[in-house]
Amino acid sequence: MTKYTFTEKKDTRSGFGDGLTELGKSNKDVVALCADLTGSLKMGDFKKENPERFFQTGISEANMIGMAAGMTIGGKIPFTGTFANFSTSRVYDQIRQSIAYSEKNVKICASHAGVTLGEDGATHQVLEDIGMMKMLPNMTVINPCDYNQTKAATLAIADFEGPVYLRFGRPKVPVFMPTDKPFKIGEAIYLVEGSDVSIFATGHLVWEAILAEEILAKKGIKAEIINIHTIKPLDVKAVLKSVKKTGCVVTAEEHQRNGGLGDSIAQVLMQNNPVPLEYVAVNDQFGESGTPEQLMKKYGLSASDIVNAALKAIKRK
Amino acid sequence: MTKKTTEELSKIASQVRRDILRMVHAQNSGHPGASLGCTDFMVALYFKILTKNTAFNMDGKGEDLFFLSNGHISPVFYSVLARSGYFDTKELSTFRQINSRLQGHPATEEGLEGIRIASGSLGQGLSVGLGAAQTKKLNNDASLVYVLMGDGELNEGQIWEAALYGAHKKIDNIIATVDYNRQQIDGPIEEVMSLGDLKAKWEAFGWQVIETDGNDMNTVVQSLERAKTMTGKGKPILNLMKTEMGYGVDFMVGTHKWHGVAPNDEQLANALSQLEETLGDY
Numbered sequence: 001m002t003k004y005t006f007t008e009k010k011d012t013r014s015g016f017g018d019g020l021t022e023l024g025k026s027n028k029d030v031v032a033l034c035a036d037l038t039g040s041l042k043m044g045d046f047k048k049e050n051p052e053r054f055f056q057t058g059i060s061e062a063n064m065i066g067m068a069a070g071m072t073i074g075g076k077i078p079f080t081g082t083f084a085n086f087s088t089s090r091v092y093d094q095i096r097q098s099i100a101y102s103e104k105n106v107k108i109c110a111s112h113a114g115v116t117l118g119e120d121g122a123t124h125q126v127l128e129d130i131g132m133m134k135m136l137p138n139m140t141v142i143n144p145c146d147y148n149q150t151k152a153a154t155l156a157i158a159d160f161e162g163p164v165y166l167r168f169g170r171p172k173v174p175v176f177m178p179t180d181k182p183f184k185i186g187e188a189i190y191l192v193e194g195s196d197v198s199i200f201a202t203g204h205l206v207w208e209a210i211l212a213e214e215i216l217a218k219k220g221i222k223a224e225i226i227n228i229h230t231i232k233p234l235d236v237k238a239v240l241k242s243v244k245k246t247g248c249v250v251t252a253e254e255h256q257r258n259g260g261l262g263d264s265i266a267q268v269l270m271q272n273n274p275v276p277l278e279y280v281a282v283n284d285q286f287g288e289s290g291t292p293e294q295l296m297k298k299y300g301l302s303a304s305d306i307v308n309a310a311l312k313a314i315k316r317k
Numbered sequence: 318m319t320k321k322t323t324e325e326l327s328k329i330a331s332q333v334r335r336d337i338l339r340m341v342h343a344q345n346s347g348h349p350g351a352s353l354g355c356t357d358f359m360v361a362l363y364f365k366i367l368t369k370n371t372a373f374n375m376d377g378k379g380e381d382l383f384f385l386s387n388g389h390i391s392p393v394f395y396s397v398l399a400r401s402g403y404f405d406t407k408e409l410s411t412f413r414q415i416n417s418r419l420q421g422h423p424a425t426e427e428g429l430e431g432i433r434i435a436s437g438s439l440g441q442g443l444s445v446g447l448g449a450a451q452t453k454k455l456n457n458d459a460s461l462v463y464v465l466m467g468d469g470e471l472n473e474g475q476i477w478e479a480a481l482y483g484a485h486k487k488i489d490n491i492i493a494t495v496d497y498n499r500q501q502i503d504g505p506i507e508e509v510m511s512l513g514d515l516k517a518k519w520e521a522f523g524w525q526v527i528e529t530d531g532n533d534m535n536t537v538v539q540s541l542e543r544a545k546t547m548t549g550k551g552k553p554i555l556n557l558m559k560t561e562m563g564y565g566v567d568f569m570v571g572t573h574k575w576h577g578v579a580p581n582d583e584q585l586a587n588a589l590s591q592l593e594e595t596l597g598d599y
Contacts, residue, residue: 055451058478060479062444063475063478067451069448073434075456094441098434101435
């Protein structure tokens, strides 16, 4: 069994930035647009190396999204960059009409998702973006878990034809995903095999799930940990395969319970194999200022919350 | 195609106006007012100005591109596309019906030739046009991008975001036209949301502005030809085009009342009697 450890912590946004820089060298059709957050999105190197393919739009997110849609006409692959809140709720109608409905090959790259952006508080901590984006027809939704996976996902979406929402975050988090396997959109990754409970986690919560697995193991509980980096299209086969074995589920995400990964999995279970499911997610609240660690704890998103949810789910079997 | 005389273009416009009225009447749904007002512009564009390839290709490399931002005037767009050879005019009879490619507002989903972006929710087309123009520059493609917007649409903030960008980035391969009919759904613009001095506003945003009468075919063509000569000079171009809603039908002219209302049988007959059938009804 693979043991997941880490030697360094890095922010997932740097995985995006480094992936984009690599794309700047490898794919001449890739262009980048940014709404006055080049540093925060780690797009500086791409800009430096490809000034003619970098488009500063100013704090005009709606125009940035419309322009990105237009730039696909003629064969470019635009990557837009701003905070997750301004990448989604602020420009939802622009994305819906000009990108999703118009089937444009735009990659909406969103940093500072969730409560872990920390001190800036609820105005910037979007917790509804996965729900909004997964509801749009034609939209693929990806929420990688660490630096390595975010970089790999950034590279992968350039080769994928169609609109993509790529969600990542601000804080430095453990780097633990192996780099030897290519990122496959829509293919869940089994991290730890187990037989007592399936824990489906996405984004920053994948590491918390790994920590939870170790705590559960000490209690004699074998948890199966699955990294759902692609929320849409969901790897239904992988979900059902795991649940058939374990008979109960925990979902873990840095997002509202309403409309998140948990709801996507609940939908699959209701239709195919209705087993107990416990959510680890923010429950119909806005976030607030604080450190990422404080916020993860206060909003019930840490390893201990996953442990408690797992115990509850197992009890309900 | 480019040799069409003003007289020939006016004849096409008469047929397009008949198409608009018949399409909207058939489904008792659609937006005839601004469609009629913009007919001369759309005919001039598609039959005289644009260098285009009717063998439709989404990327449109090497050809001029047109984006309709005020998507509700889809009747005139569909008629002009069909009449200029993008698809069979018979398909105009499916406008706004179930399973049609001619959606109430233009869409790309069904692969209708000539449509490159969905529009209908207002304010987005200028940004799309700027993006396409930016890509043309990257591709060293010397052809141009045209955008049409409504004047009521200028209430949308995104338009002004785009206006800033176009000037700041010197997007000088775009010609954007405002259909300045001075009406919006709830009434005259002066009552609903005054636009003030539009020419001064666009100039202050750094655009080159030309003013046109949009219902005189000769003037429409001349102004677009002039706009073309103004490209490549480091500034985007805004064609402020005064039109009358409902132009060509005496009882529809100059009022917002026909914005989204279809004529009944009697009104259709009256309207058609004012417009010569020049190319054969679909």
